[in-house]
Amino acid sequence: MTAIRWRSVLFAPANQPALVAKLSRSAPDVVVLDLEDAVPAPNKGEARAAAIDAIVTLGAPEGAPLVAVRVNSVRTSWFDDDVSAVVAAGVGAIVVPKLESIDDVRRLHAAVTAAGATTTRAPGATPLLVAGIETARGVADARTYLADGFAACYFGAEDYVADMGGERTSSNDEVRFARGYVALAARVCGVAALDIVTADIADAERFAREATEARALGYAGKLCIHPRQVALARDAFTPTEQQVDRARRVLAAWAEANARGVGAIAFEGQLIDEPMATRARAVLSSID
Amino acid sequence: MTAIRWRSVLFAPANQPALVAKLSRSAPDVVVLDLEDAVPAPNKGEARAAAIDAIVTLGAPEGAPLVAVRVNSVRTSWFDDDVSAVVAAGVGAIVVPKLESIDDVRRLHAAVTAAGATTTRAPGATPLLVAGIETARGVADARTYLADGFAACYFGAEDYVADMGGERTSSNDEVRFARGYVALAARVCGVAALDIVTADIADAERFAREATEARALGYAGKLCIHPRQVALARDAFTPTEQQVDRARRVLAAWAEANARGVGAIAFEGQLIDEPMATRARAVLSSID
Amino acid sequence: MTAIRWRSVLFAPANQPALVAKLSRSAPDVVVLDLEDAVPAPNKGEARAAAIDAIVTLGAPEGAPLVAVRVNSVRTSWFDDDVSAVVAAGVGAIVVPKLESIDDVRRLHAAVTAAGATTTRAPGATPLLVAGIETARGVADARTYLADGFAACYFGAEDYVADMGGERTSSNDEVRFARGYVALAARVCGVAALDIVTADIADAERFAREATEARALGYAGKLCIHPRQVALARDAFTPTEQQVDRARRVLAAWAEANARGVGAIAFEGQLIDEPMATRARAVLSSID
Numbered sequence: 001m002t003a004i005r006w007r008s009v010l011f012a013p014a015n016q017p018a019l020v021a022k023l024s025r026s027a028p029d030v031v032v033l034d035l036e037d038a039v040p041a042p043n044k045g046e047a048r049a050a051a052i053d054a055i056v057t058l059g060a061p062e063g064a065p066l067v068a069v070r071v072n073s074v075r076t077s078w079f080d081d082d083v084s085a086v087v088a089a090g091v092g093a094i095v096v097p098k099l100e101s102i103d104d105v106r107r108l109h110a111a112v113t114a115a116g117a118t119t120t121r122a123p124g125a126t127p128l129l130v131a132g133i134e135t136a137r138g139v140a141d142a143r144t145y146l147a148d149g150f151a152a153c154y155f156g157a158e159d160y161v162a163d164m165g166g167e168r169t170s171s172n173d174e175v176r177f178a179r180g181y182v183a184l185a186a187r188v189c190g191v192a193a194l195d196i197v198t199a200d201i202a203d204a205e206r207f208a209r210e211a212t213e214a215r216a217l218g219y220a221g222k223l224c225i226h227p228r229q230v231a232l233a234r235d236a237f238t239p240t241e242q243q244v245d246r247a248r249r250v251l252a253a254w255a256e257a258n259a260r261g262v263g264a265i266a267f268e269g270q271l272i273d274e275p276m277a278t279r280a281r282a283v284l285s286s287i288d
Numbered sequence: 289m290t291a292i293r294w295r296s297v298l299f300a301p302a303n304q305p306a307l308v309a310k311l312s313r314s315a316p317d318v319v320v321l322d323l324e325d326a327v328p329a330p331n332k333g334e335a336r337a338a339a340i341d342a343i344v345t346l347g348a349p350e351g352a353p354l355v356a357v358r359v360n361s362v363r364t365s366w367f368d369d370d371v372s373a374v375v376a377a378g379v380g381a382i383v384v385p386k387l388e389s390i391d392d393v394r395r396l397h398a399a400v401t402a403a404g405a406t407t408t409r410a411p412g413a414t415p416l417l418v419a420g421i422e423t424a425r426g427v428a429d430a431r432t433y434l435a436d437g438f439a440a441c442y443f444g445a446e447d448y449v450a451d452m453g454g455e456r457t458s459s460n461d462e463v464r465f466a467r468g469y470v471a472l473a474a475r476v477c478g479v480a481a482l483d484i485v486t487a488d489i490a491d492a493e494r495f496a497r498e499a500t501e502a503r504a505l506g507y508a509g510k511l512c513i514h515p516r517q518v519a520l521a522r523d524a525f526t527p528t529e530q531q532v533d534r535a536r537r538v539l540a541a542w543a544e545a546n547a548r549g550v551g552a553i554a555f556e557g558q559l560i561d562e563p564m565a566t567r568a569r570a571v572l573s574s575i576d
Numbered sequence: 577m578t579a580i581r582w583r584s585v586l587f588a589p590a591n592q593p594a595l596v597a598k599l600s601r602s603a604p605d606v607v608v609l610d611l612e613d614a615v616p617a618p619n620k621g622e623a624r625a626a627a628i629d630a631i632v633t634l635g636a637p638e639g640a641p642l643v644a645v646r647v648n649s650v651r652t653s654w655f656d657d658d659v660s661a662v663v664a665a666g667v668g669a670i671v672v673p674k675l676e677s678i679d680d681v682r683r684l685h686a687a688v689t690a691a692g693a694t695t696t697r698a699p700g701a702t703p704l705l706v707a708g709i710e711t712a713r714g715v716a717d718a719r720t721y722l723a724d725g726f727a728a729c730y731f732g733a734e735d736y737v738a739d740m741g742g743e744r745t746s747s748n749d750e751v752r753f754a755r756g757y758v759a760l761a762a763r764v765c766g767v768a769a770l771d772i773v774t775a776d777i778a779d780a781e782r783f784a785r786e787a788t789e790a791r792a793l794g795y796a797g798k799l800c801i802h803p804r805q806v807a808l809a810r811d812a813f814t815p816t817e818q819q820v821d822r823a824r825r826v827l828a829a830w831a832e833a834n835a836r837g838v839g840a841i842a843f844e845g846q847l848i849d850e851p852m853a854t855r856a857r858a859v860l861s862s863i864d
Binding site for chain 3: 301303304322324325326327328330331334422424425427428444446447449450451452453454455456457461462464465466485487488489490513
């Protein structure tokens with residue numbers, strides 16, 4: 001089994017067939033059929049039915065992306081039916097928005113277990129779980145619930161700022177604290193972290209800048225809401241040839257120094273020691 | 289009863305009658321008679337007596353601001369007498385500086401209760417409580433004590449940096465972590481957050497920039513130390529006509545889209561979904 | 577006994593005699609003989625032996641810096657022997673890298689106690705302990721273990737970012753959260769905080785800028801990896817004549833105002849009250 005990559009995670013409203021049909025075309029690592037914020041209340045049932053069909057269609061081809069569904073929050077009346085339907089359809093991952101507490105996570109596990117018990121899916125086919133961290137409490141308490149069975153999490157800046165009663169700006173200053181903390185909490189809990197949506201879909205420069213920042217912070221990928229953003233995310237979270245080349249040279253110089261009993265050397269003006277070697281190895285392993 | 293607004297919170301030393309007399313003139317949302325840092329030790333008694341008079345005078349007119357007193361810290365010998373005197377005088381709010389722990393908060397509640405028992409004030413007239421968060425420990429432990437009966441809190445950058453052994457700079461980089469965390473802790477605890485003092489009273493541009501940043505972070509208002517700062521704070525924490533207009537258009541477009549079964553639409557180049565609608569509603573409700 | 581200063585803390589690999597010999601020449605406050613990242617595995621024993629010699633040589637002269645050794649992590653096989661050897665040699669401080677938990681700290685105390693029991697060193701000569709905070713978990717849990725017997729700690733950005741799976745950049749944006757939090761945790765725990773290494777040893781401007789930022793955040797000094805960085809650190813963490821002069825004038829103006837019953841005055845366009853006076857006193861005490 002290949003390890004899951006989370007570089008580009010493309011969302012589409014599950015009840016918009018034209019957008020769903022195009023989801024795989026940009027070759028994202030993960031596609032997400034959204035039942036939550038992008039679907040108005042009266043259309044939740046219709047969206048769920050469309051998601052069930054799309055799970056099969058999108059996941060069928062060789063080399064298809066991981067197919068995920070964002071269900072409605074555990075605190076809504078749609079939640080149990082959403083989980084039950086998508087587990088039965090064999091969804092690859094369930095994205096759960098606005099998680100806030102260990103109680104929320106317990107409800108999630110209970111729903112997944114209940115759903116699995118009524119399906120004929122093979123053992124081990126349990127979907128991956130992705131936590132949506134996008135409220136004040138969800139951020140503040142992330143460490144208390146994130147270690148409990150999640151493969152990944154995302155930081156949702158729009159909902160977070162709405163919940164804080166703040167204002168979204170292009171500087172992202174208002175989410176700097178939370179964006180830094182979510183990366184840390186995710187790492188401590190052993191969970192891949194996915195960066196914020198760039199709502200201005202025409203601004204490729206902003207998307208690329210945010211993706212570069214996110215990668216530096218330790219994020220593994222970025223949420224995308226338009227196919228054009230997928231290639232930008234893939235590029236930002238994949239090392240460049242130059243980075244790969246530099247990593248190889250760092251490791252060569254370092255191995256050579258080690259053989260001489262030296263563990264810290266100057267390399268192109270920088271001190272190279274164990275942590276730099278660790279990062280160089282991470283660069284090379286990420287392109288395998 | 290109208291909801292309290294915290295956009296502009298103007299301080300004056302209680303023992304300086306000329307400044308106290310001018311407190312209401314700039315029409316701040318809240319006026320604070322300071323018994324703490326702005327009053328030297330030998331003048332504490334005189335300041336307290338002046339505050340008692342001013343509580344009545346300042347609070348009397350129709351449409352008067354909320355009248356608050358900043359008492360001395362719970363760890364001083366003045367604290368109990370300060371609280372007792374201002375509660376008896378019918379103060380609207382008590383601002384308590386340098387809070388650090390749940391023990392401090394217990395002492396505060398004990399003092400307020402003791403003061404209330406010896407007065408003839410009507411039930412329900414208990415003053416609002418405002419927590420001063422302005423030490424390393426006070427910031428680090430804010431969540432442990434802030435949920436316990438406070439209506440608002442402020443982040444005091446000058447005292448915080450002094451306690452950290454740091455340096456204040458015009459970049460505010462040295463308080464970025466604490467300023468972000470206090471906003472989050474306040475929101476999780478359901479408490480309005482008030483932003484730092486701008487000590488350079490001649491620098492209106494800095495005040496306005498800080499207020500704009502603070503509003504984006506979720507702060508409800510800003511501490512003012514000069515009447516000229518009040519209008520700047522009011523402006524920054526009140527939506528502009530343009531913002532109100534945009535919020536109305538966002539909600540109209542979103543309602544129209546919802547009626548068509550669409551929950552995420554492009555609006556002036558941005559994706560609009562539930563969190564943007566929530567923020568638009570917040571803008572409109574803040575001008576009621 | 578003079579209080580320890582931590583402004584400039586210069587590292588050298590213990591197994592590189594040419595670098596060790598030059599350690600004191602730049603007059604750092606603290607010198608650190610590194611047994612960890614700068615020494616490859618096969619050379620650990622040789623480095624330890626060299627460190628034992630250097631502890632005596634470097635610490636002998638009148639006015640010598642505090643002599644420290646960075647041992648290998650508590651989770652390595654070298655740890656117990658490292659501690660035992662350097663305690664027996666009378667080391668002034670032990671720097672312990674990659675601390676993460678109270679369990680790690682217990683192992684550290686156990687090793688120091690065990691080492692002390694087999695030596696003839698006088699009571700009270702227990703070495704100071706310096707905690708290396710340089711992993712995700714080490715940062716996130718700093719408050720849980722840092723109060724337990726440490727004199728100082730450092731934040732290691734290179735290892736931290738490697739552990740986060742992020743990228744180091746010259747902006748330091750990727751370590752802003754952790755750098756802010758470590759300063760706060762250190763202050764709450766009563767521990768001096770030491771700022772990150774500047775790996776680009778030729779970039780004096782970057783070193784100076786980082787040191788100035790660090791001082792504003794409340795850091796007491798900065799790790800140095802080249803003798804040239806020592807004077808830059810000393811300068812940044814020592815008040816300038818101008819700062820000392822201003823502090824004196826602030827305190828004079830404030831005392832004069834206090835005598836008139838005034839506790840908050842305008843001074844060169846800024847409001848001066850108790851926290852500013854506290855900082856002015858700190859400036860003066862740091863030059864004693």
